[in-house]
Ligand SMILES: O=C(O)CCC(=O)C(=O)O
């Protein structure tokens with residue numbers, strides 16, 4: 383067993399070598415699948431290493447993302463995020479407020495007082511007739527942007543399918559149980575940029591964060607972070623614990639819909655992004671991360687996974703359509 387990625391305040395986030403699931407023998411695969419499921423059942427978070435992305439490739443994706451955010455703000459605003467149903471395009475700083483609150487008026491007030499210090503670009507699956515992606519114009523530094531990002535989107539879709547296969551194996555289900563729920567790739571690639579910020583912004587306003595505390599909505603999120611730090615995960619004690627970056631790993635967390643689907647046997651844990659550990663000077667440098675939000679196919683009907691209940695009366699939630707669920711959740715935060 384690897385050393386834990388995070389162990390603090392009763393929160394243990396395991397570090398799992400996923401290449402063993404991808405390439406190992408049946409026994410090794412089962413052991414790895416059990417560790418994946420156990421991590422989601424206890425912390426709601428795991429770190430994966432041994433992924434099919436080289437360091438260079440990962441750097442290339444981050445560099446391409448940084449080039450995008452260097453575009454003038456007017457250019458970015460020309461392909462901005464429009465509606466929850468489309469969920470594609472650019473969000474300027476202050477547009478989205480991630481939060482645990484659910485009342486729209488409360489969220490509005492919070493957004494006005496403590497806007498998140500971030501901007502993002504959401505990229506959905508290509509080929510959805512009603513919802514084309516909002517691509518920036520490809521010129522200069524951005525040449526090749528669309529093909530780089532659609533390829534990465536496809537690769538992350540495969541990784542989502544593999545992690546769900548690991549969950550299936552861990553649950554003692556057929557390995558392909560979730561395939562017909564994950565094969566469409568109704569997922570969102572979100573490039574995130576937390577601009578450099580003066581340190582005194584955090585002292586003047588103690589409530590200031592880079593991204594407010596929230597849980598994610600879908601099945602799982604694949605989160606690639608740079609080495610700056612600032613991501614925190616809520617511990618069972620109710621405190622926030624640093625999820626310190628580890629080179630070449632991906633942080634994977636379960637979302638609310640997977641928790642519901644698992645009849646609450648899997649946890650969707652609250653997390654946030656705060657002021658990073660301090661270096662020299664009056665300014666925190668920019669932070670970049672890439673979140674790939676995975677969802678069950680939007681047409682899927684989601685109800686308790688077999689094995690997570692014994693009789694009908696133990697099912698905690700009524701069935702729900704995946705796409706409707708996501709749109710409803712997004713509508714509250716934008
Ligand atoms: O940037 C990060 O590390 C986390 C972002 C996040 O949690 C989100 O966008 O849902």
Ligand SMILES: [Fe+2]
Pocket residue numbers: 596597598603653
């Ligand atoms: Fe998140």
